[in-house]
Amino acid sequence: MARAADALARWVPADVGLYAEIREAGDLLSALTDPQIWSTLAELVGQPAQPDEVARWRERIRQTVRMEPEEAIRVLFAGGVAFVGEGLGLAHDATVLCRPAAGVSPQALLEKWEARRVLPPERPQTYRLLGSIDVAEFDGLLCFGDPFPPNGFFRQMQQFAADPQARSLADDPVYRQLLARVGDEPTGVLFLRLARAAPLPVPSIPPGSQPGSQPASAPVLPNLGGPLRGAQNVLFALHRQGPLLRFTVVSDGKPEAIAAAPLKLAERLPRQTLLAWEGLVDYVGLGEKFKELPQGNFLRGVFELPQQVDALERFIRSLGADTCLAVGPVLPQGRAPGAPPVPALAILLETRDPAQAAEGVLQVVRAGMAAYLVFAFQRGLPLLEPIRQERLGENPVSVLELSPLLKAAARSAVGEVHCCWTIHDGTLIVASHRDWLREIIAARSGQVGTLGRGPEPMSSQPAGRETIIIALESGPLADIGARWLDYLRSTRPEVFDERWWRERQPGGGEVRLGINVTPEPEHKRLRVNEVLPNGPAKGWLQPGDFIVGYENRRFATDDIVAETRTALSQRPHARWVELLIERGGQVLRKRVPLPFINPLEALQRAVAIARIAERVTYRDDYSDVAGPRGYLTVELRTGAAPPRPQPPGP
Numbered sequence: 107m108a109r110a111a112d113a114l115a116r117w118v119p120a121d122v123g124l125y126a127e128i129r130e131a132g133d134l135l136s137a138l139t140d141p142q143i144w145s146t147l148a149e150l151v152g153q154p155a156q157p158d159e160v161a162r163w164r165e166r167i168r169q170t171v172r173m174e175p176e177e178a179i180r181v182l183f184a185g186g187v188a189f190v191g192e193g194l195g196l197a198h199d200a201t202v203l204c205r206p207a208a209g210v211s212p213q214a215l216l217e218k219w220e221a222r223r224v225l226p227p228e229r230p231q232t233y234r235l236l237g238s239i240d241v242a243e244f245d246g247l248l249c250f251g252d253p254f255p256p257n258g259f260f261r262q263m264q265q266f267a268a269d270p271q272a273r274s275l276a277d278d279p280v281y282r283q284l285l286a287r288v289g290d291e292p293t294g295v296l297f298l299r300l301a302r303a304a305p306l307p308v309p310s311i312p313p314g315s316q317p318g319s320q321p322a323s324a325p326v327l328p329n330l331g332g333p334l335r336g337a338q339n340v341l342f343a344l345h346r347q348g349p350l351l352r353f354t355v356v357s358d359g360k361p362e363a364i365a366a367a368p369l370k371l372a373e374r375l376p377r378q379t380l381l382a383w384e385g386l387v388d389y390v391g392l393g394e395k396f397k398e399l400p401q402g403n404f405l406r407g408v409f410e411l412p413q414q415v416d417a418l419e420r421f422i423r424s425l426g427a428d429t430c431l432a433v434g435p436v437l438p439q440g441r442a443p444g445a446p447p448v449p450a451l452a453i454l455l456e457t458r459d460p461a462q463a464a465e466g467v468l469q470v471v472r473a474g475m476a477a478y479l480v481f482a483f484q485r486g487l488p489l490l491e492p493i494r495q496e497r498l499g500e501n502p503v504s505v506l507e508l509s510p511l512l513k514a515a516a517r518s519a520v521g522e523v524h525c526c527w528t529i530h531d532g533t534l535i536v537a538s539h540r541d542w543l544r545e546i547i548a549a550r551s552g553q554v555g556t557l558g559r560g561p562e563p564m565s566s567q568p569a570g571r572e573t574i575i576i577a578l579e580s581g582p583l584a585d586i587g588a589r590w591l592d593y594l595r596s597t598r599p600e601v602f603d604e605r606w607w608r609e610r611q612p613g614g615g616e617v618r619l620g621i622n623v624t625p626e627p628e629h630k631r632l633r634v635n636e637v638l639p640n641g642p643a644k645g646w647l648q649p650g651d652f653i654v655g656y657e658n659r660r661f662a663t664d665d666i667v668a669e670t671r672t673a674l675s676q677r678p679h680a681r682w683v684e685l686l687i688e689r690g691g692q693v694l695r696k697r698v699p700l701p702f703i704n705p706l707e708a709l710q711r712a713v714a715i716a717r718i719a720e721r722v723t724y725r726d727d728y729s730d731v732a733g734p735r736g737y738l739t740v741e742l743r744t745g746a747a748p749p750r751p752q753p754p755g756p
Contacts (some may be wrong), residue, residue, distance in 0.1 A: 421466020615654025
């Protein structure tokens with residue numbers, strides 16, 4: 107990729123909300139055809155999908171370009187490929203822009219595909235492929251997209267290519283400024299506008315219809331930390347070094363003055379840690395947030411118990427800012443034979459006053475027990491045993507047994523669960539399992555290997571300038587996740603059925619599209635008057651649209667409201683409903699995403715993604731006066747899994 111990374115950005119409109127370009131990465135692109143990874147990425151860009159659709163997608167590629175997907179990647183994307191859309195979550199009609207391999211003529215490919223010329227326009231020359239996919243050819247490039255949405259993104263790309271005076275992304279000052287901060291010749295670039303400066307283009311609306319609101323604009327992400335804090339534009343640049351993928355993350359967020367002490371908790375964690383997060387937390391401010399929770403909230407109730415207020419405030423003042431969360435595998439007692447390792451959680455808190463922190467955490471736990479006691483009596487739940495005192499080596503440890511709270515089926519799978527804590531070397535450590543607490547103390551004491559290792563060791567980070575450190579051992583996580591999937595298939599096969607999760611959704615699983623409509627029974631359609639903010643239909647439907655059917659069928663009765671409710675409740679796929687939309691005189695199929703929680707599906711996707719990488723690390727860097735910057739390193743898995751430290755257990 108050229109220094110300005112404008113190999114393809116020169117042929118993209120300046121106001122795009124999502125731009126991803128990569129070169130010489132056929133192995134990475136081929137990995138994306140894994141069913142779970144493909145469906146995950148499809149949802150991220152706003153097009154929900156099922157893993158089993160990959161087979162149909164691969165067959166569609168064979169029919170359209172008459173190549174196997176892997177060959178199509180090698181031939182079509184050899185000179186670079188870009189994915190271009192309106193924005194994150196709004197890229198359902200995005201385009202793919204690519205430069206074929208050297209010596210491969212776009213015209214020869216079009217002849218091979220028996221593409222039909224589409225008129226107009228004369229420029230760029232546009233052709234129709236099998237499956238109603240259009241491809242525009244200009245300047246040795248091919249641009250694939252959906253031609254049918256009115257004012258869709260493919261049509262915007264056509265208009266841009268036909269206007270030699272149009273400003274490109276490569277000329278956009280924000281894009282250029284961010285690109286100048288990421289190093290020379292990146293292998294790939296991902297550019298996101300987190301908040302668009304102007305609304306999206308107004309689509310054609312049928313005569314006689316008046317929109318009730320402006321079209322949806324791209325979503326604004328919450329005010330996240332690191333380089334995303336306060337940012338409106340963010341850029342990820344990839345520099346590949348063999349199996350290492352090094353991403354530099356920059357944004358236009360405001361520079362911050364960081365004067366904190368170096369973060370040192372994570373590097374002393376055990377070597378078998380699966381996930382570590384370390385950052386700075388304002389506990390005094392967090393305590394104030396608890397007071398703002400609604401009346402009756404459990405956490406607020408714990409914080410406001412009259413006999414605990416002073417003790418809790420003293421506890422908060424005893425804590426420093428440095429905080430670390432650590433997840434690791436354990437083999438607790440009480441598990442069913444053959445049950446996989448269980449993820450254990452620990453939180454490590456820097457203390458200003460260790461003795462006060464030890465007394466404070468005891469008061470917090472006792473306050474929680476008192477609140478739970480009232481809750482348990484009301485609902486007939488198991489009671490908790492008193493806190494007991496134990497020792498792990500030379501360390502006194504307090505233990506609250508939580509195992510009785512688990513249902514019998516869950517207890518057989520995960521075994522014992524505790525809330526145990528101690529002060530070690532001035533750090534308060536609270537863990538969900540005694541074995542994990544023991545292993546953390548051993549690592550901090552130098553008795554076992556620690557996490558300070560890998561392609562970008564934590565000890566190499568610039569001292570005193572970080573606010574966040576993340577280390578993810580994705581390879582081991584994938585291995586443990588796969589073992590859990592196998593275990594559940596043999597012991598609880600029903601949880602792999604989507605219908606099982608439909609019956610257990612929050613709020614009973616009833617969903618709404620988030621629109622206000624007017625029925626027009628004489629035409630068998632619903633007129634969309636308003637699309638509510640943050641509703642499922644936001645960005646998919648627009649005021650002035652007409653809903654004329656669902657699942658590729660038009661409404662069959664005059665009671666179209668009842669038919670729509672039936673379509674939602676009996677939809678074939680829980681994660682979306684497919685609607686037939688009439689817009690601008692054309693009938694479009696819109697796959698509208700719906701809220702749906704399926705932890706097993708999330709685990710399957712996490713395992714598939716984690717199998718690609720052995721480990722991932724991230725750190726912030728505030729040494730750049732131009733703004734915050736982050737470094738993300740992904741170490742690809744290149745062979746068999748390396749030997750793993752055994753999880754602690756009985």
